[in-house]
Amino acid sequence: GWEILREAGVRVNVCPRSDSHYGIESGMFAIEAAQRHGINPGLSVDNETSYSTDMFMEMRVAFYLQRVMGMHKQHCCDSGHSLTTLPAAQLLKSATVDGATCAGLQDKVGSLTPGKQADLILINAADLNLYPNGNAFGTVVHATERSNIDTVMIGGRIVKQNGKVLGVDSERLRAAIDESREHLFAAAGYEPDIFAEKFLPLVQAS
Template structure:
């Protein structure tokens, strides 16, 4: 099947169109619906209205999904989209300094607004091509208002669902009068009169209460690069002052002590983890933090972080997560004799981290992340007849060797 993207737009003066996806293998990510060897999905306008077998849909546009796997579009909970044209320039990086030298301290300083546009457009289209239909864009290279506008407009032009988290640059010169007023300017220019937009606004700021206060005045989520061992001591005072809440989104959360996880859970902070980034760049102990998060009742989303050393493929993110967890568990059991060794994560749970839990991290769990009636029809179909999937004896297992380029239909509404 050739790639295509369907953007379904309702005309308020007409009956909403119906689309029936018939005969797919369904991975719903919804426990009340479950999974189906063969099932149908009915979409009315932009909303999933039924998931089941032998659905009746007179007048619907029927998509024959026999030998296809239907699942929610994947969610990348943390991506620096402006770096799109810097893909794989630094494959041998071993630390954050290597990453920063290849981005913040070199190319980033010379980015023009058009470069922000190109980076965001490449990243967004690459996400769509890889079955990632939603991305939280951590935009920490917005040097002027024009840079910010270009980044936002690229997301609109790509047609992806995105949360644009606008943030100040890390190095070089930029218009410092532009911050933090840029957030309100962007809100009024692009989002105030556009409540149904696929692109929404957030802020990007470190542990800076003054900036957080401005973000909250505007009602915007706050995205923070959070490295647990380095920043854990700051959590207690922030929590005591009531400055942590569900509008916080923390990336990484590596090496965070139990006390810190307890604070994040109590405050309702949303979390994503980075299996490849944390290990590739040796961030703190190099191990992504899913086990600690789950032990404290938090199910984090997965994120790619950046593409300067590896690909945009979320299935690869899941595979790395699976094997890192397995290797660390074996090491703890056989070398350290630990009775509390890490357990292997099942494929179904990894897929939830890339879909449903990513939607929670983005604050979009009521709209996307599962094939649930009432949610938006944000889903992908994967061709199970591809030679590297056939035969598909276990649908979850079939997805793990898969790179889905050239084998999908995306429906983003």
């Protein structure tokens, strides 16, 4: 199946958190299988209503899941299996360049290249949780979180600066969100309890 996909030029996105979050099949994502067959998948987020849209977290989960899979094969299935991990630089490429390729936007975004759209983020490497740092890839993939993003530029236009989103009325936005949530809860007859212990049932794939 993977060979057919590769020969057809199919692009593949993997969602490291999704399958494990919902307990689908093995709960593992397919990045190793894709790479083994010559496909470089992009990283993406599958369901923003269930967990945050956070590509930094997606990269870290991908790293740890891949490490777990390697250790399992090494210790449980094949003692001669060498432990493989996903290098930080490769994970960052999956989250940027390969993700843009999956979306068919590789000529516009995904890398800082002359002629492409000026989409970029500036990370404050002086923040205490990132300081001191000795490797750019490792710092971005293994330590950075969204609060470290100082500036965001989309198409050459600055939309976040000094840690603040520009042009957004936060109070009005929060009021609209609260109103929408209250309407949905009322329509469903749901009484929210933020301290209730609720667990997502595991889904058995057929």
